[in-house]
Every structure is written in C-alpha cells, then in structure tokens.
Amino acid sequence: xxxxxxxxxxxxxxxxxxxxxxxxxxxxxxxxxxxxxxxxxxxxxxxxxxxxxxxxxxxxxxxxxxxxxxxxxxxxxxxxxxxxxxxxxxxxxxxxxxxxxxxxxxxxxxxxxxxxxxxxxxxxxxxxxxxxxxxxxxxxxxxxxxxxxxxxxxxxxxxxxxxxxxxxxxxxxxxxxxxxxxxxxxxxxxxxxxxxxxxxxxxxxxxxxxxxxxxxxxxxxxxxxxxxxxxxxxxxxxxxxxxxxxxxxxxxxxxxxxxxxxxxxxxxxxxxxxxxxxxxxxxxxxxxxxxxxxxxxxxxxxxxxxxxxxxxxxxxxxxxxxxxxxxxxxxxxxxxxxxxxxxxxxxxxxxxxxxxxxxxxxxxxxxxxxxxxxxxxxxxxxxxxxxxxxxxxxxxxxxxxxxxxxxxxxxxxxxxxxxxxxxxxxxxxxxxxxxxxxxxxxxxxxxxxxxxxxxxxxxxxxxxxxxxxxxxxxxxxxxx
Amino acid sequence: xxxxxxxxxxxxxxxxxxxxxxxxxxxxxxxxxxxxxxxxxxxxxxxxxxxxxxxxxxxxxxxxxxxxxxxxxxxxxxxxxxxxxxxxxxxxxxxxxxxxxxxxxxxxxxxxxxxxxxxxxxxxxxxxxxxxxxxxxxxxxxxxxxxxxxxxxxxxxxxxxxxxxxxxxxxxxxxxxxxxxxxxxxxxxxxxxxxxxxxxxxxxxxxxxxxxxxxxxxxxxxxxxxxxxxxxxxxxxxxxxxxxxxxxxxxxxxxxxxxxx
Numbered sequence: 089x090x091x092x093x094x095x096x097x098x099x100x101x102x103x104x105x106x107x108x109x110x111x112x113x114x115x116x117x118x119x120x121x122x123x124x125x126x127x128x129x130x131x132x133x134x135x136x137x138x139x140x141x142x143x144x145x146x147x148x149x150x151x152x153x154x155x156x157x158x159x160x161x162x163x164x165x166x167x168x169x170x171x172x173x174x175x176x177x178x179x180x181x182x183x184x185x186x187x188x189x190x191x192x193x194x195x196x197x198x199x200x201x202x203x204x205x206x207x208x209x210x211x212x213x214x215x216x217x218x219x220x221x222x223x224x225x226x227x228x229x230x231x232x233x234x235x236x237x238x239x240x241x242x243x244x245x246x247x248x249x250x251x252x253x254x255x256x257x258x259x260x261x262x263x264x265x266x267x268x269x270x271x272x273x274x275x276x277x278x279x280x281x282x283x284x285x286x287x288x289x290x291x292x293x294x295x296x297x298x299x300x301x302x303x304x305x306x307x308x309x310x311x312x313x314x315x316x317x318x319x320x321x322x323x324x325x326x327x328x329x330x331x332x333x334x335x336x337x338x339x340x341x342x343x344x345x346x347x348x349x350x351x352x353x354x355x356x357x358x359x360x361x362x363x364x365x366x367x368x369x370x371x372x373x374x375x376x377x378x379x380x381x382x383x384x385x386x387x388x389x390x391x392x393x394x395x396x397x398x399x400x401x402x403x404x405x406x407x408x409x410x411x412x413x414x415x416x417x418x419x420x421x422x423x424x425x426x427x428x429x430x431x432x433x434x435x436x437x438x439x440x441x442x443x444x445x446x447x448x449x450x451x452x453x454x455x456x457x458x459x460x461x462x463x464x465x466x467x468x469x470x471x472x473x474x475x476x477x478x479x480x481x482x483x484x485x486x487x488x489x490x491x492x493x494x495x496x497x498x499x500x501x502x503x504x505x506x507x508x509x510x511x512x513x514x515x516x517x518x519x520x521x522x523x524x525x526x527x528x529x530x531x532x533x534x535x536x537x538x539x540x541x542x543x544x545x546x547x548x549x550x551x552x553x554x555x556x557x558x559x560x561x562x563x564x565x566x567x568x
Numbered sequence: 569x570x571x572x573x574x575x576x577x578x579x580x581x582x583x584x585x586x587x588x589x590x591x592x593x594x595x596x597x598x599x600x601x602x603x604x605x606x607x608x609x610x611x612x613x614x615x616x617x618x619x620x621x622x623x624x625x626x627x628x629x630x631x632x633x634x635x636x637x638x639x640x641x642x643x644x645x646x647x648x649x650x651x652x653x654x655x656x657x658x659x660x661x662x663x664x665x666x667x668x669x670x671x672x673x674x675x676x677x678x679x680x681x682x683x684x685x686x687x688x689x690x691x692x693x694x695x696x697x698x699x700x701x702x703x704x705x706x707x708x709x710x711x712x713x714x715x716x717x718x719x720x721x722x723x724x725x726x727x728x729x730x731x732x733x734x735x736x737x738x739x740x741x742x743x744x745x746x747x748x749x750x751x752x753x754x755x756x757x758x759x760x761x762x763x764x765x766x767x768x769x770x771x772x773x774x775x776x777x778x779x780x781x782x783x784x785x786x787x788x789x790x791x792x793x794x795x796x797x798x799x800x801x802x803x804x805x806x807x808x809x810x811x812x813x814x815x816x817x818x819x820x821x822x823x824x825x826x827x828x829x
Contacts (some may be wrong), residue, residue, distance in 0.1 A: 522651040
C-alpha cells in the first residue's frame with residue numbers, strides 16, 4: 089500500500105545526540121574479576137562495607153545465569169570485553185562548576201542541559217553523569233537550605249555513609265537478578281537524593297546520564313529516600329553517541345518512601361537505538377524498584393522509552409505500607425529492529441494498597457514491543473485494588489506487539505482489573521485528518537500523541553513537552 | 569443544461585474521469601462542472617460510484633485516476649495530496665465520519681482550521697480566539713460545547729457525527745463542499761438541523777454537491793441540478809424535478825436507462 093511506506097518514512101528518526109566528545113579519559117583495563125572490583129572501590133575511596141557489598145555481589149553474579157526468559161534476540165555479551173570504569177580526566181577536587189572541563193560543559197550544553205551558573209535551567213536541579221562519574225550537580229546550596237541532599241552517589245558514600253549503609257541494596261538486593269548483581273559489583277556513579285521529614289522538595293531534581301565511551305559499560309546506581317511526609321519529583325534523561333558496537337547499560341534504581349511520603353520518578357530514555365539494520369545501540373538492562381514502606385506512601389513511575397537497541401526494564405513497586413499507592417505510566421516506542429520488553433511489577437503486601445498501570449506501546453518497522461507485568465496480591469493485602477490498562481499501536485505490518493500480564497492473587501478480598509487493546513493507524517484515519525488540511529506527518533504524530541495522552545498527562549510539565557517533541561522527532565520523516 | 573453561459577468561472581470541473589481501485593474500474597467517464605452558488609445533487613444505487621467520485625475529488629490514496637482530469641478553480645489537481653486540496657478549499661463530508669481516539673475534537677478542529685487559514689494567508693488562531701469562533705459555529709449545528717472536549721467522533725451517535733462534519737465545514741469555509749450521504753441515518757429533527765446548517769454556510773461563492781438516496785434532504789435544500797449515476801457514469805442530468813421522478817419510478821427506471829445506452 090502506498091501509505092504503508094509513507095508511514096515507515098515518517099517514523100524514521102535522525103538521532104540528534106549521536107556525537108562523541110573528544111576528551112582524555114582515565115580507563116581501567118577491560119575485564120571483570122575481584123581485582124577490578126577492588127580497583128574501582130579503591131579509586132572511589134570507599135569504606136570497607138561497600139567493598140564487601142561489591143565482592144559479595146560479584147560472587148553471587150558468578151553463580152548466576154544470564155536470563156533468557158524475555159526471549160530477546162542478541163549476541164552473547166562478553167563480560168570480559170567491557171571496561172568497567174571510565175572517567176574524564178580532571179582535577180582531583182572540584183570546588184565549583186568553573187573548574188569543570190569546558191568540553192564537558194559544552195557537551196551537556198549541546199544536549200540541552202546547560203550546567204553553568206548563568207545558563208542553568210531554572211527550577212530544575214541537575215546531576216550530570218558522564219560515563220562512570222558525576223560531573224556536576226546544580227542548585228546544591230539552595231537545596232541544602234531545605235535540608236535536601238542531592239549529590240552523586242560517590243559523594244554520598246563519603247558524606248552520608250550512614251544513609252548509604254542503611255538503605256543501599258534494601259530494595260533491590262544484589263542477588264535479585266543477574267544484571268542487578270552485576271551492577272552491585274561494579275556500579276560507578278549515579279545520583280543520591282534524601283528528602284528530610286516534612287519537606288516538599290522546592291524544585292524538580294534531575295539526573296542526566298551520558299554514555300560517551302564506546303567500549304565501557306555504564307552501571308549507575310540511584311538511591312532516593314523520602315522521609316515521612318516529604319515529597320519529590322525526580323526526572324531522568326539519557327543519551328549516547330552512535331557506535332556500531334553495543335554498549336551495556338545495567339543500572340539499578342532504588343526508591344524508599346516512608347509514611348505519607350511521595351516520590352514521582354520520570355524517565356525519558358533516548359539511548360542510541362542502533363541503525364536501521366540493527367547495528368549498534370545500547371543494551372538497556374535496568375532494575376528499578378520502589379518500596380512504599382510507610383503508610384499512605386506513594387511511588388509513581390512514568391517513563392517514555394524511545395531509545396536503546398534492547399530495553400529490559402520493569403520499574404516496580406513493593407506496596408508494604410497500609411493504603412500505599414503504586415503507579416506506572418509508560419510509553420514505549422520502538423522502530424527498525426529495536427526490542428523493548430518493559431512493564432512493571434506491583435506487589436501488594438500491605439492492606440488497602442492501590443496500584444494503577446497504564447502502558448502504551450507503539451511499534452514500527454520490524455521492532456518488537458512487549459508489555460510484561462506482574463500484579464500480585466499477598467495474603468495480607470485485604471481490600472487492595474489494581475487497575476491495569478495495556479494498549480498497543482502498530483505502525484506498518486512488520487512490527488509486533490505483545491502483552492504478558494501475570495496476575496497472582498492470594499487474597500480473595502482484593503480486586504484486579506485488566507484491560508488490553510491493540511490498534512493500528514488506519515489509512516482511513518489518516519485520510520480523514522488529511523482531508524481536513526492536516527499534513528500527513530502531523531496527522532500521524534497527532535494520533536500517536538493522542539494514543540499516549542493518558543501517560544503524557546502524568547509527566548511533569550517540562551518533561552511532557554520534551555516527550556511530545558521527542559516522539560514528534562522520532563516520527564519526523566526524512567524531510568528537513 | 570450545463571452548457572449555458574455563466575458569469576463566473578467554474579469552481580470544479582470533472583472531465584471524463586476514469587478511476588479504479590485494485591485494478592477494478594469504478595468510474596467510467598464522469599463529467600461534472602460546478603459553478604459558484606450552485607447546488608448539485610448526485611443520486612444513484614449503492615455501488616454506482618457516487619462515494620468513489622467524492623473520495624477521488626478529495627484525493628483518497630486508494631484510488632487511481634486512469635484517465636481524465638479534475639480541475640479546481642481552473643487548476644488540475646490530479647496529483648495534489650488530500651491535505652493540499654483541503655487547504656485550498658475542497659471539503660468532503662464523510663458518509664461514515666472516522667473515529668480518532670485520544671485526539672480531542674477541539675484540537676483537531678483548531679489545527680484543521682489553522683491549516684486552511686494559513687493557506688488563505690489569514691492569521692492562525694490561538695486557543696482563545698478559536699474558542700470564540702467555534703462557539704459561534706456550534707450554534708449553526710446546535711451542538712453542545714461538551715462535544716469539543718471529547719475525542720474526534722468517538723462515542724458520537726450517528727447524528728452527532730454528521731453534525732460534527734457540518735461544524736467542520738462551517739469552520740473551514742470551503743469553496744466546494746461534497747456531502748456524501750450526510751442525510752442518511754438522521755432522524756427528521758437532525759436532518760432539519762443539518763440542512764439548515766448547510767443552507768446557512770452556503771453562499772453565492774460556494775458550490776455544493778449533495779450525494780443522497782433520498783428526496784427528503786432535497787425538500788430542505790433545493791438543488792439546481794440533479795444527476796443520476798449508474799455503473800460509474802452520470803446517465804441523466806436534470807433539474808430538481810428529476811429527483812421527484814426518480815423517487816416515483818425507483819432505480820429500476822435508471823437500470824433500464826443504462827441498458828438502453
């Protein structure tokens with residue numbers, strides 16, 4: 089069909105973030121063994137408990153098998169062929185942003201994340217992570233006034249060791265899964281957030297992850313703790329250069345919400361996805377989990393996943409506290425030969441807990457886009473409720489969409505609702521919009537945005553606009 | 569009858585048009601000329617090619633023109649995209665308006681109206697100005713403001729969908745409007761609302777083509793010309809009395825005309 093090809097043209101995306109920053113880096117040798125782990129820990133001047141944490145995780149990882157249940161097709165990863173620590177060379181101690189290598193500042197400028205005092209984004213504090221290390225965190229003094237701690241996890245290890253020791257690995261234990269174990273052994277940097285009791289974080293916090301090096305993996309670790317009656321909105325963005333090799337990204341994110349606390353975690357993931365033939369791109373194997381520990385606590389995940397060759401990611405909620413709330417809002421767009429296997433796990437443990445899942449998958453080209461989710465009602469989860477809605481949109485006739493909802497209930501006095509649908513952008517719909525003077529590309533993008541609206545409504549303001557733009561860009565044809 | 573002298577240039581000229589879909593010929597030499605201010609009715613059995621003719625004029629990609637020309641304001645538009653035709657002032661009112669889930673009716677109407685305004689070198693309207701304009705037009709079709717916040721045509725009744733079509737026509741102010749069975753599926757009240765909407769929108773500068781099966785729409789809007797289509801051709805053209813004759817004699821009468829020709 090004529091239009092079929094047109095639609096395919098429209099979803100071709102020029103990747104704007106594919107440049108490499110030419111900068112001197114300090115890399116350690118390829119490969120993974122105990123010595124490498126000791127070296128990473130030593131470079132970061134870590135306390136002994138953390139080295140032990142890493143080594144224990146490494147031992148577990150060695151006994152584990154790489155999971156294949158998602159049925160993702162990719163060449164076996166050679167874990168000895170990866171560099172586990174890569175950092176841009178810079179002065180040992182940086183006291184202000186002015187001392188950061190201008191090349192790095194320029195890189196983040198180019199990515200739309202200006203860091204310098206004059207240009208930094210208003211109302212959003214940013215932690216910029218470049219390969220294995222955090223480069224800079226803005227608005228730290230302003231946040232400190234409110235008692236909010238926002239820094240790299242390496243710094244937190246040094247300055248807030250008690251919190252790290254108390255919470256690290258309590259939501260995602262090192263033995264949780266293969267990639268979480270790997271991350272626990274070799275994690276290099278990431279963000280740390282602590283919101284004290286009763287504080288509503290005065291601005292959005294944001295981490296921007298940039299992979300620059302082609303042969304090193306990125307293993308960041310994020311930990312967010314929201315004390316009683318506090319709240320925070322956290323945003324995460326990611327990009328990488330275009331390489332024809334695959335880069336492994338195995339992150340772990342842990343969230344902890346105490347009584348009446350609320351954490352909103354939003355991601356726009358735009359790692360390099362590989363080219364049309366599926367060469368190159370990031371392997372995005374991520375474990376994200378939040379623990380609603382306190383009564384009436386709330387954790388809300390929203391994600392817009394457009395990048396990566398392979399995405400394997402299930403931001404989940406453990407609902408322990410009575411009347412705690414878990415939410416998952418997701419848009420995943422795949423094109424060409426991308427594979428996305430994403431969804432969530434809502435584990436209802438405490439009574440009267442509630443969860444909402446809204447997942448929108450859009451598959452174009454030859455891509456595979458799957459929703460995989462688990463809703464579990466434990467024996468004590470009386471009066472708990474879940475609502476799930478999983479919609480798929482197919483563009484073209486080569487793409488595929490799957491939905492794998494797993495439901496386990498051990499509690500008769502609980503409700504689980506699941507709705508699913510699959511649709512296709514039809515020629516008739518396109519013609520209808522075009523016959524009203526609306527350009528073809530705008531028509532496609534209007535329909536895709538419309539399809540995603542329930543999720544976009546959940547994103548923070550700045551992010552919603554960015555997400556819409558990102559999808560429009562993905563949907564932009566070769567013109568212009 | 570169409571050869572008589574006119575003061576102005578025609579809006580639409582369809583000249584000996586042949587068209588097919590999936591190699592199946594549907595139109596077999598249709599000619600039709602519409603001048604400003606004229607109302608034409610096209611009648612005929614299901615499958616005679618009426619709807620196809622309207623879709624081809626609007627530029628539907630499923631049909632191929634194998635011979636003949638479509639001219640709009642004297643320019644050949646055979647190869648124009650549907651959106652270009654719409655922007656320049658061709659409007660097709662759909663027999664079955666399409667549902668677009670998730671896209672708000674208000675936003676759709678605004679984007680569409682602005683596409684047309686841009687073509688006319690008129691200032692594009694922001695949400696507030698557009699609200700004002702659309703409020704005024706809603707009156708014409710007696711639609712409630714609540715329709716605007718719903719998804720395009722989704723969950724609309726048959727009558728609401730058709731009124732939404734006329735609302736679009738009112739906003740786009742086309743030079744020619746082709747209304748494909750806008751009357752079908754409407755009860756008497758809805759038909760009156762739609763008909764009066766069409767009458768209010770049409771003026772001495774616009775041309776209208778009504779595709780219909782029934783006399784009852786033509787009781788409300790009297791056409792200047794009635795064309796009868798059968799087997800991909802216009803087999804008879806007359807004044808408004810032709811529709812009455814057709815109503816009396818039925819389509820068997822036209823079947824016989826086809827056989828004779």
